[in-house]
Amino acid sequence: MSESLKQPTSRRAFLKRAGLLSFSGWAVVSAASDEKLFFNISLAEWSLHRELKSGKLDNLDFPVIARNEFKLDAVEYVNQFFKDKATDKTYLAELSKRCKDNGVRSLLIMCDEEGDLGDPVPARRTTAVENHYKWVDAAQFLGCHSIRVNCGGKGTPQEVAAAGADGLSRLSAYGKQAGLNVIVENHGGYSSNGQWLSGLIKSVGLANCGTLPDFDNFDIEKSNWYDRYKGVEELMPFAKGVSAKAIDFDANGNCIETDFVRMLKIVKASGYRGYIGAEYEGNKLPEREGVKATLDLLRRAGAQVG
Numbered sequence: 001m002s003e004s005l006k007q008p009t010s011r012r013a014f015l016k017r018a019g020l021l022s023f024s025g026w027a028v029v030s031a032a033s034d035e036k037l038f039f040n041i042s043l044a045e046w047s048l049h050r051e052l053k054s055g056k057l058d059n060l061d062f063p064v065i066a067r068n069e070f071k072l073d074a075v076e077y078v079n080q081f082f083k084d085k086a087t088d089k090t091y092l093a094e095l096s097k098r099c100k101d102n103g104v105r106s107l108l109i110m111c112d113e114e115g116d117l118g119d120p121v122p123a124r125r126t127t128a129v130e131n132h133y134k135w136v137d138a139a140q141f142l143g144c145h146s147i148r149v150n151c152g153g154k155g156t157p158q159e160v161a162a163a164g165a166d167g168l169s170r171l172s173a174y175g176k177q178a179g180l181n182v183i184v185e186n187h188g189g190y191s192s193n194g195q196w197l198s199g200l201i202k203s204v205g206l207a208n209c210g211t212l213p214d215f216d217n218f219d220i221e222k223s224n225w226y227d228r229y230k231g232v233e234e235l236m237p238f239a240k241g242v243s244a245k246a247i248d249f250d251a252n253g254n255c256i257e258t259d260f261v262r263m264l265k266i267v268k269a270s271g272y273r274g275y276i277g278a279e280y281e282g283n284k285l286p287e288r289e290g291v292k293a294t295l296d297l298l299r300r301a302g303a304q305v306g
């Protein structure tokens with residue numbers, strides 16, 4: 001079983017400490033009820049990207065906020081918020097210490113802006129592969145199970161898939177040495193086509209190369225949307241993480257874009273029992289209220305699915 005699917009050993013003790021939660025404006029389900037869900041909940045750092053970009057929140061404090069404000073025991077980082085710290089062991093040690101001090105587990109690092117792993121030009125593809133090595137090393141240092149990568153490139157679907165298979169294979173080989181997974185998110189372009197991405201992962205054929213299905217990122221190009229439910233179903237056989245993204249909510253607190261109950265039924269049917277990352281990406285609510293709304297919905301939907 002991959003590390004992403006293991007139940008954290010301290011979870012029961014954590015839940016006993018967590019107690020009951022309530023937030024102004026949102027009736028958040030008690031974190032203690034998470035034990036009844038078929039999945040665990042983590043927090044995706046992008047949920048607070050405006051605070052982080054403005055300097056209101058520092059990356060080092062992200063796990064502290066996840067634990068103390070949102071009562072979560074696992075986090076998913078975004079490399080953009082500590083871009084120059086990948087090889088800074090002093091910085092990484094401090095981040096690791098804050099996680100340990102607060103009972104928080106580091107799950108993965110989402111890596112952007114390091115080049116196209118599916119670039120058909122060999123030299124550029126090699127640069128992209130090697131640019132990710134430092135994030136594999138950083139993720140290993142922090143105790144993560146994966147790095148999340150993008151697999152884009154300019155060319156036909158077949159050309160990018162062939163190049164992507166090479167880039168992912170080489171990066172996954174490096175990741176294997178560190179005991180880490182390399183997982184691809186549906187994140188625009190060809191990768192938002194579930195059939196294309198699942199076919200790519202099949203062609204790589206490595207146990208530590210998988211997917212991070214995102215509930216919302218199925219916009220292939222210029223509002224050409226791939227069916228999100230079909231896409232998640234196609235990507236789940238390779239999933240080593242799941243991103244439950246919400247943008248806007250209706251008056252009942254349900255996500256307008258995605259039926260969370262329907263999505264969670266697909267996730268459960270696949271046999272996945274790991275962490276699901278709560279990710280708020282809207283702008284109609286303050287970020288922290290959006291996170292609370294997303295957590296509330298994820299818990300309610302999870303309880304319905306059983």
